[in-house]
Each structure stands twice: as C-alpha cells, then as structure tokens.
Amino acid sequence: MVRANTVSIQTLRRLPLYLHYLKSVRGALPRISATVLADALGFNDVQVRKDLGSVSGNGRPKKGYETEELIADLELYLGCDSRTPAVLIGAGNLGRALLSYGGFSDYGLEIVAAFDSSDAVVGTTAGKKTVMGMDKLRTICEENGVRLGIITVPAAGAQSACDKLVECGVKAIWNFAPTTLKVPHGVLVENENLASSLAVLSKHLTGEDTGA
Amino acid sequence: MVRANTVSIQTLRRLPLYLHYLKSVRGALPRISATVLADALGFNDVQVRKDLGSVSGNGRPKKGYETEELIADLELYLGCDSRTPAVLIGAGNLGRALLSYGGFSDYGLEIVAAFDSSDAVVGTTAGKKTVMGMDKLRTICEENGVRLGIITVPAAGAQSACDKLVECGVKAIWNFAPTTLKVPHGVLVENENLASSLAVLSKHLTGEDTGA
DNA sequence: TAGATTGTTAATCGATTAACAATC
DNA sequence: TAGATTGTTAATCGATTAACAATC
Numbered sequence: 001m002v003r004a005n006t007v008s009i010q011t012l013r014r015l016p017l018y019l020h021y022l023k024s025v026r027g028a029l030p031r032i033s034a035t036v037l038a039d040a041l042g043f044n045d046v047q048v049r050k051d052l053g054s055v056s057g058n059g060r061p062k063k064g065y066e067t068e069e070l071i072a073d074l075e076l077y078l079g080c081d082s083r084t085p086a087v088l089i090g091a092g093n094l095g096r097a098l099l100s101y102g103g104f105s106d107y108g109l110e111i112v113a114a115f116d117s118s119d120a121v122v123g124t125t126a127g128k129k130t131v132m133g134m135d136k137l138r139t140i141c142e143e144n145g146v147r148l149g150i151i152t153v154p155a156a157g158a159q160s161a162c163d164k165l166v167e168c169g170v171k172a173i174w175n176f177a178p179t180t181l182k183v184p185h186g187v188l189v190e191n192e193n194l195a196s197s198l199a200v201l202s203k204h205l206t207g208e209d210t211g212a
Numbered sequence: 213m214v215r216a217n218t219v220s221i222q223t224l225r226r227l228p229l230y231l232h233y234l235k236s237v238r239g240a241l242p243r244i245s246a247t248v249l250a251d252a253l254g255f256n257d258v259q260v261r262k263d264l265g266s267v268s269g270n271g272r273p274k275k276g277y278e279t280e281e282l283i284a285d286l287e288l289y290l291g292c293d294s295r296t297p298a299v300l301i302g303a304g305n306l307g308r309a310l311l312s313y314g315g316f317s318d319y320g321l322e323i324v325a326a327f328d329s330s331d332a333v334v335g336t337t338a339g340k341k342t343v344m345g346m347d348k349l350r351t352i353c354e355e356n357g358v359r360l361g362i363i364t365v366p367a368a369g370a371q372s373a374c375d376k377l378v379e380c381g382v383k384a385i386w387n388f389a390p391t392t393l394k395v396p397h398g399v400l401v402e403n404e405n406l407a408s409s410l411a412v413l414s415k416h417l418t419g420e421d422t423g424a
Numbered sequence: 425t426a427g428a429t430t431g432t433t434a435a436t437c438g439a440t441t442a443a444c445a446a447t448c
Numbered sequence: 449t450a451g452a453t454t455g456t457t458a459a460t461c462g463a464t465t466a467a468c469a470a471t472c
Binding site for chain 1: 407
C-alpha cells in the first residue's frame with residue numbers, strides 16, 4: 001500500500017536543503033545520521049528524522065542512512081528525475097538571471113522558453129534561449145505541455161501575464177513580481193516576495209538598537 | 213508607554229504586502245477597511261485586522277482606516293523612512309538583477325556598493341554602481357556603517373563571503389546562495405531559497421496527476 | 425437608531441519539540 | 449551486551465480562525 005501524502009508544506013520546503021547538503025558530502029560520507037544532518041543545517045534532529053521518515057524510511061538504528069540511498073529517495077520524491085517544462089515571462093534583469101542560472105535542472109526544472117511584451121527585448125538571447133514575443137506563448141505551452149509559469153515582469157504587468165499563463169493551461173505560477181495575483185481555483189501561486197524577507201532583516205537591525 | 217514588540221514574524225512578512233497594495237490605491241480610496249484589504253490580497257479579514265492593529269490602531273468602527281494614515285504607520289514601523297545601507301557580494305546575473313532593481317528603495321534599502329572576487333568582473337558597472345574588489349569591503353562597510361549584507365555568489369563561495377561580512381560588522385545577511393550559512397549568535401540569516409519554492413510548485417503539479 | 429466595522433478573547437489548527445520505546 | 453540511533457506517541461508552542469463585545 002502506498003503511504004498517504006502526509007508531508008507538510010514546511011517539510012517539503014526543507015527537503016531540497018537536505019538533498020543539496022547530501023550531494024555535497026556524498027563520497028565523503030557513505031552513511032549519515034539525522035543528528036549529523038541536523039547539525040550541519042542548523043535544524044532540530046527530531047525534525048530531520050521526521051522529515052526523512054516521511055520520504056524514505058530506510059534509516060537504521062545505530063547506522064543512520066545510506067547517503068546514496070537517501071539521495072535517491074529524495075530525488076524520487078521531489079521528482080528530480082522527471083523534467084518539468086516551464087516558461088518565463090519578463091526578460092529583464094531578474095528574468096535573465098533565472099534563465100542563466102543552471103541550478104534548477106538539479107530539481108528537474110527546464111525553462112523551455114522566455115517571453116517578453118517589449119519589442120526591444122524580443123529576439124535577444126539569455127542563457128542560450130532566445131526571447132520570444134507574447135504571441136508565441138500559447139503554441140509553445142501546448143507543444144511542450146507546460147504547466148509551470150514564472151513571472152518576472154514589473155508589478156503592473158504581473159496580473160496580465162498571469163492571466164495569459166492560466167489561459168494556456170498553466171497550473172502553477174512562480175511569481176517574482178511584488179503583487180498578489182488572482183487565479184482560479186486549482187492554480188497554485190508561489191510568491192517569491194523579496195520585500196517580506198527584507199522586512200524581517202530590517203526589523204532585526206532596528207530591533208538591536210533599542211533591544212535589551 | 214511604548215507597546216511591546218509583539219509582531220510575529222509571519223505578520224511582519226505580510227506588512228510590506230499591505231503597504232504595497234495601499235500605495236497602489238491611495239488617491240482612489242481615501243479610506244479602506246480590513247475586509248476590503250483582506251479581499252484584495254486573499255487573506256482572512258480577522259488576520260488583517262490583527263496585523264494592522266499591531267502597528268497602527270487608528271482604525272475606526274464603521275469607517276475603517278484612513279489610507280494615508282495607515283501607509284504612514286506602516287512605513288514608520290517598517291523603517292521605510294530611514295536608510296538602511298547594504299553591501300552586495302557576487303556581481304553575477306542575480307547580483308546585477310538586484311542592483312538594477314529600483315524597488316528596494318521604497319523600503320529604505322540602499323545598496324551602497326557591490327563586490328566580487330573575480331578580476332574579470334571588478335570594474336564593470338551594474339545599476340549605476342561600479343563593482344569593487346573584495347579588498348575594499350572593510351573600508352566601505354566602516355565608512356557607511358553597513359550592517360546588512362547580500363550574498364549572491366555561487367554556493368561554494370557563500371560561507372567565505374558570509375565570514376567576511378561578519379568580520380566587517382554585518383549583523384543581518386540576505387542569502388541567495390543555496391547553502392546553509394554558519395554565523396555567530398546575534399547575526400540573522402534570511403535565506404531566499406528558490407529550491408524550496410520550486411519544490412512546492414513541482415509537488416502541486418505532480419500531486420494533480422495522481423490526485424482524487 | 426441600526427448596522428458596519430473594529431479590536432479582543434477563546435477555540436482551533438498545524439508544526440515543532442520532547443519523551444520514550446524499538447532495534448540493530 | 450551496551451549504546452547509538454531510529455521512529456512514534458504525547459506535549460508544547462505559535463499562528464490562524466471563530467465568536468463576540470465595543471463603538472462610531
């Protein structure tokens with residue numbers, strides 16, 4: 001019987017961190033315990049044990065986990081083996097940065113094409129991809145079975161870009177624009193909100209000034 | 213008596229979103245209620261009321277909040293008026309994107325200088341700033357009273373960049389590299405972890421395939 | 425006044441942490 | 449065997465949501 005999907009969203013967010021660390025020590029450490037992993041990443045060891053248990057269950061008392069086995073389990077769970085085709089809208093600085101960043105392929109993400117509404121940008125290249133006009137969006141999405149869209153346009157154009165993606169059958173949107181997007185039920189938006197992170201950092205700094 | 217700082221980190225992360233939305237409707241809406249705001253951003257209305265209550269308390273039954281007053285309260289709380297000088301290490305694509313992005317100044321962040329360890333990049337410009345060599349880091353930090361550092365180097369160089377920042381007196385680090393950083397007590401690290409977000413999105417997509 | 429809206433107090437929910445039994 | 453480590457069950461903690469009283 002297949003175990004129910006009981007992995008919480010918080011756990012899900014930590015899994016790539018485990019995977020990344022394990023890959024960096026594979027070879028050096030043939031086995032690794034939850035305690036060691038927790039220490040390396042600054043997490044609670046029980047938390048790590050629980051997280052790993054929900055995707056692997058191959059840990060053995062006294063020994064810990066076989067590093068390679070755990071990597072394989074994590075990659076399987078995260079779908080790193082399968083390709084997830086994606087499109088990106090907005091080929092400004094941030095868009096170009098994401099296009100050039102090679103690290104996503106480790107997690108199965110493949111940005112198949114980039115789009116921009118500005119004629120000045122269409123035709124230029126970034127990360128070995130040529131930027132296309134918005135009129136090509138539907139065809140590309142259909143041909144590649146794209147269900148993931150990345151939005152890196154300015155705030156003002158984000159909702160419009162989002163609507164177009166949804167029309168083309170996209171079911172998950174990675175939003176880098178500082179706006180809240182309205183989407184139909186069944187479409188997931190993940191906001192990469194830089195202003196939120198900045199607020200946490202700034203507060204830490206000002207808090208120190210007046211702190212005890 | 214000054215109210216104790218009881219704002220939770222989750223609330224703190226939402227405050228910039230309120231501020232951003234309010235700015236977009238100022239003029240059009242002289243007053244706004246928590247209910248309307250919640251609706252616009254897709255939050256629970258009680259949550260919004262609680263969030264706003266912790267930084268403003270100027271809401272009035274039947275009327276709601278004066279938009280301008282609320283904006284002022286949020287800006288005051290978030291320290292948008294005061295300048296927070298920061299340095300950035302790693303002038304690759306992502307680093308350049310952040311340097312060129314003008315939106316941070318709305319929240320008081322001012323990237324005073326960018327650094328890179330590669331001679332090939334030193335001397336080039338990005339976002340009107342010239343990239344400097346790492347040897348200049350200490351001087352710049354001291355002269356500008358920098359306590360916030362942004363790391364946009366590849367994973368392998370992140371800890372080293374982090375250590376240098378801490379040595380120069382930085383107390384808050386915004387880490388875009390996919391690694392966990394070790395820092396002394398009192399230094400806050402905020403990880404902008406793209407792999408985590410990607411995991412959530414991917415799981416949503418694969419979950420649909422097998423889902424009920 | 426009546427009703428919309430605030431702000432607060434209590435209940436629920438979910439995630440983290442602690443305690444402990446199982447096992448190699 | 450003894451002890452390290454896993455995995456599970458219970459307790460704690462924090463955040464969200466619901467219920468309700470206060471008020472303009």
